[in-house]
Amino acid sequence: MAKKIYETPMLDELEKGPWPSFISGFKRLRDEHPDERINTVVSGLLGQLEHSYETRKGYWKGGTVSVFGYGGGIIPRFSEVAEAFPESKEFHTIRVQPPAGNHYTTDMLNQLCDSWEKYGSGLITFHGQTGNIMFIGTDTDGTQEFFDDINEYGWDLGGAGPCVRTAMSCVGGARCEQSCCNEHAIHRHLVNEFVDDVHRPALPYKFKFKVSGCPNDCQNSIERADFAVIGTWRDEMKIDQDEVKAFVEAKGRDYVLDNVTSRCPTNCIKLNDDNTMTVDNHECVRCMHCLNVMNKALSPGDDKGVTVLIGGKRTLKIGDLMGTVVVPFKKLETLEDYEELVELASEMIDFFAENALEHERTGEMIERIGLVNYLEGIGVEVDPNMVSAPRQCSYVRMDGWDEEAEKWFARKAEQAAS
Amino acid sequence: MALADMRSPIESGCPDGFQYMHPVMRRNFGLWKYHEHPRPGVLLHVAHSGDKIWTVKAGTQRILDTFTLRKLTEIGDKFADGYIHFTLRSNIEYMTDDESKVEPLIKALEDAGFVVGGTANSVAMISHTQGWLHCDIPGTDASGVVKSMMDELIDDFKNCDMPNRVHITTSCCQINCGGQGDIAINVQHTKPPKINHDLVGNICERPTVVARCPVAAIRPAMVDGKPSLEVDEKKCICCGACFPPCPPMQINHPEHSKLAIWVGGNHSNARSKPTFQRLVAAGVPNNPPRWPEATAIVKQILKAYKEGAKDWERINDWIERIGWPRFFEVTGLPFTKYHIDNWRGARNSLNASTHIRF
Numbered sequence: 001m002a003k004k005i006y007e008t009p010m011l012d013e014l015e016k017g018p019w020p021s022f023i024s025g026f027k028r029l030r031d032e033h034p035d036e037r038i039n040t041v042v043s044g045l046l047g048q049l050e051h052s053y054e055t056r057k058g059y060w061k062g063g064t065v066s067v068f069g070y071g072g073g074i075i076p077r078f079s080e081v082a083e084a085f086p087e088s089k090e091f092h093t094i095r096v097q098p099p100a101g102n103h104y105t106t107d108m109l110n111q112l113c114d115s116w117e118k119y120g121s122g123l124i125t126f127h128g129q130t131g132n133i134m135f136i137g138t139d140t141d142g143t144q145e146f147f148d149d150i151n152e153y154g155w156d157l158g159g160a161g162p163c164v165r166t167a168m169s170c171v172g173g174a175r176c177e178q179s180c181c182n183e184h185a186i187h188r189h190l191v192n193e194f195v196d197d198v199h200r201p202a203l204p205y206k207f208k209f210k211v212s213g214c215p216n217d218c219q220n221s222i223e224r225a226d227f228a229v230i231g232t233w234r235d236e237m238k239i240d241q242d243e244v245k246a247f248v249e250a251k252g253r254d255y256v257l258d259n260v261t262s263r264c265p266t267n268c269i270k271l272n273d274d275n276t277m278t279v280d281n282h283e284c285v286r287c288m289h290c291l292n293v294m295n296k297a298l299s300p301g302d303d304k305g306v307t308v309l310i311g312g313k314r315t316l317k318i319g320d321l322m323g324t325v326v327v328p329f330k331k332l333e334t335l336e337d338y339e340e341l342v343e344l345a346s347e348m349i350d351f352f353a354e355n356a357l358e359h360e361r362t363g364e365m366i367e368r369i370g371l372v373n374y375l376e377g378i379g380v381e382v383d384p385n386m387v388s389a390p391r392q393c394s395y396v397r398m399d400g401w402d403e404e405a406e407k408w409f410a411r412k413a414e415q416a417a418s
Numbered sequence: 419m420a421l422a423d424m425r426s427p428i429e430s431g432c433p434d435g436f437q438y439m440h441p442v443m444r445r446n447f448g449l450w451k452y453h454e455h456p457r458p459g460v461l462l463h464v465a466h467s468g469d470k471i472w473t474v475k476a477g478t479q480r481i482l483d484t485f486t487l488r489k490l491t492e493i494g495d496k497f498a499d500g501y502i503h504f505t506l507r508s509n510i511e512y513m514t515d516d517e518s519k520v521e522p523l524i525k526a527l528e529d530a531g532f533v534v535g536g537t538a539n540s541v542a543m544i545s546h547t548q549g550w551l552h553c554d555i556p557g558t559d560a561s562g563v564v565k566s567m568m569d570e571l572i573d574d575f576k577n578c579d580m581p582n583r584v585h586i587t588t589s590c591c592q593i594n595c596g597g598q599g600d601i602a603i604n605v606q607h608t609k610p611p612k613i614n615h616d617l618v619g620n621i622c623e624r625p626t627v628v629a630r631c632p633v634a635a636i637r638p639a640m641v642d643g644k645p646s647l648e649v650d651e652k653k654c655i656c657c658g659a660c661f662p663p664c665p666p667m668q669i670n671h672p673e674h675s676k677l678a679i680w681v682g683g684n685h686s687n688a689r690s691k692p693t694f695q696r697l698v699a700a701g702v703p704n705n706p707p708r709w710p711e712a713t714a715i716v717k718q719i720l721k722a723y724k725e726g727a728k729d730w731e732r733i734n735d736w737i738e739r740i741g742w743p744r745f746f747e748v749t750g751l752p753f754t755k756y757h758i759d760n761w762r763g764a765r766n767s768l769n770a771s772t773h774i775r776f
Contacts, residue, residue: 010706010707011562011707013707013708014562014565014566014707014708016569017565017566017569018533018569018572019477019479019533019565019568019569019572020477020478020479020486020531020532020533021479021565022479022480022481022483022561022565023565025479025481025482025483025485025486026483028483028485028486029483029484029485032485033484033485045551049550049551049559052550052559053550053559053562053706053707055672056558056670056672056673056675056704056706057550057670057672058549058550058553058554058555058556058557058670059550060552060553060554061554061665062554067427068424068425068426068427069424069426069427070427075552077552077554091552093552097431097432097433098432098433098504099432099433099434099435099437099438100432100433100434100435101435101439101503102435102503102504102505103435103436103438103439103440103443103501103502103503104438104501104502104503104504105438105500105501105502106491106492106494106495106500106501106502107500108438109487109490109491109502110488110491113484113487113488113491116484117484122483122484122485123481123482123483124482124483124484124487125480125481125482125508126480126482126504126508126510127504127508128547128548129545129547129595129596129597136481136551136552137552147427148425151427151428151430152428154430154433155430155433156427156428156429156430156431156432156433157427166432167432168506170506171503171505173447173448173449173450174435174439174443174444174447174503175443175450175463175471175473175503175513176450176453176463177450177451177452177453177463179448179450182447182448184434184435184436187432188431188432188434191431191432192431192432195429195430195431196429198431199427199429215686215687215688216686216687216688217685217686217687217692218506218685218686219506220506220597220598220685221685222685222687222692223597223598223683223685223692223694224597224598258728258729259728259729259730263689263730265689265690285687286687287687287688287689287690288686288687288688289688289689289730292688292730293730295452295453296451296452299451299452314593314594314595314597315592315593315594315657316592316593316632316659317630317632317659318632318762319632319761319762319763320594320598320694322692322694357629358626358629359626359629359630
């Protein structure tokens with residue numbers, strides 16, 4: 001069938017200006033791609049998108065499309081204006097899990113292009129907001145065929161719907177001096193333990209893992225993940241005094257006082273008269289600011305591990321929530337350490353599955369039942385690092401005080417002995 | 419196709435990234451010593467072993483067509499040993515251990531129309547969602563808004579001379595998939611949903627929709643003899659949470675779905691604890707194809723930030739130091755009753771002190 005070209009005066013405006021234009025890319029697929037199927041589909045898409053721009057409305061509705069054996073991983077889209085733009089009446093997105101850390105070879109990307117051009121529209125995004133590679137636009141048959149093709153050479157679907165979602169990790173140890181953990185290993189240990197929960201949505205709502213190698217939290221894990229893992233260290237930060245002196249010499253003492261020492265949230269870093277630095281590591285909260293400014297001179301310590309924060313999410317339904325500390329510090333060196341982390345995640349997902357209301361995220365469930373009930377449910381002891389301040393209001397029943405205090409002292413004694 | 423012929427999936431999950439990692443990065447995994455920023459768009463990382471790797475970062479249109487992706491891989495083959503990394507904000511990064519390839523790589527990217535930058539104190543690529551292109555509930559487009567804004571902010575992406583980095587996000591509904599940002603441009607509906615009572619009973623699971631409302635404004639009702647839902651419009655906050663589970667409750671409107679602008683979201687723990695973004699402007703027209711009004715406000719905020727903030731202050735740090743009254747003064751944005759929070763925990767945002775700047 002000869003493809004119909006729709007007029008797109010509004011979209012054409014987006015071909016102007018210096019930033020690369022996605023509309024120009026769409027038009028290349030419509031006009032220059034050797035496969036007529038792609039020309040046609042993208043032509044319909046351009047027509048529908050122009051219609052959206054003119055009327056300021058979206059015209060896609062969801063539905064039920066998946067691949068054989070799975071219940072999720074596809075974002076089904078059927079056009080509500082298919083009569084006017086029949087070419088792209090089915091335009092599903094396939095969510096594919098990226099490799100940990102988002103590394104690719106050009107050969108692999110070209111291979112994915114080959115597969116996608118065989119079955120899909122030719123539009124791809126690296127990556128969607130959850131972290132998936134988004135292969136945007138194919139019909140129901142194409143969904144299965146494309147998946148069968150790429151699944152054979154190592155790619156699997158991500159999560160969509162109420163399930164464990166595709167995880168994300170920063171570039172981390174691959175190319176960052178601040179990395180305090182093996183982000184890629186944590187990412188894969190966690191999410192690959194739950195492939196069944198990724199592919200067959202059966203939870204109350206979504207559950208996301210994100211891994212950042214240091215407290216700069218480049219993955220926004222505290223604000224976006226139900227289960228945030230962030231690298232940190234508990235011994236002394238490393239100071240290369242020669243590099244400190246070189247920095248002070250290059251930038252001047254005033255710059256260091258204004259931009260390093262005075263920005264320390266706990267005033268624990270000091271510039272000495274001889275242009276060396278002293279850090280009171282006991283007071284340092286590992287905020288990363290001084291390490292960011294003087295990354296040649298200051299580095300994380302050697303006794304590295306992770307902090308786990310639980311319950312971050314965006315606005316729906318009770319408003320934004322940040323994750324809160326549930327594990328202040330955990331070493332991740334041996335396979336047993338990793339297994340313990342996975343076990344903790346498993347407890348949390350089980351508790352979530354059994355106790356959350358429909359469409360309630362972990363953070364909202366904790367808000368509803370209280371952190372203490374949650375901790376008891378997953379078998380984690382309380383810790384003062386979990387709060388920014390203790391209880392403020394006296395309206396609470398506390399007749400279990402003596403037992404609880406005893407537990408604290410028993411735990412302290414146990415820690416001292418080990 | 420008969421069921422017996424269907425292929426069972428290989429549930430391989432998340433692939434190992436090490437197989438796709440540049441060999442210098444693989445060899446020095448976890449062993450990097452420091453990095454430098456030789457010029458905007460370029461990072462130099464030095465490992466304890468003495469190995470060095472240069473990274474060149476570029477912005478793209480994010481929704482890539484295969485022609486563009488093949489062009490990007492061709493550049494990677496020629497100048498970067500065939501390895502590519504994508505950042506959280508969908509920038510592409512090329513790595514090479516050969517310094518002499520850096521300038522030709524930059525030239526090849528720029529000649530092909532990509533934008534080298536986005537490192538250090540830049541206005542980074544705007545992270546965005548799907549919008550009209552592919553979402554089922556969008557109030558606006560995503561790629562178009564971002565293209566229009568990046569056309570205007572391109573120098574701040576290329577020059578990296580802001581006080582600290584600036585992350586901008588957009589979201590096409592109030593669920594806010596775009597996430598937290600130093601500046602966030604999000605859809606804000608201003609009228610309750612328009613209900614098609616003929617369809618609700620057949621399409622929507624009514625108890626689910628009732629439960630989804632954050633302010634309990636929805637209740638089951640019989641309308642014209644048909645089971646439907648009704649909205650208490652005095653209670654309704656026009657958030658649109660009912661629309662995804664019940665498409666006949668149309669929340670999007672060409673005029674009444676506006677944009678709001680929020681600032682000060684910061685994911686990092688550096689200096690202060692992470693912060694959520696705060697409302698600064700609303701009622702901004704959702705005006706395709708170029709959204710000039712929203713871009714103008716973003717530029718106003720960026721100008722005030724660039725002039726007023728000290729080195730290393732993110733937007734939230736800067737406002738924390740100068741105070742919100744000064745923020746509204748220097749940006750020229752109106753302060754209204756809508757800026758005073760009334761959601762749960764709102765009291766924590768009130769000033770219970772005499773700390774006032776005169």
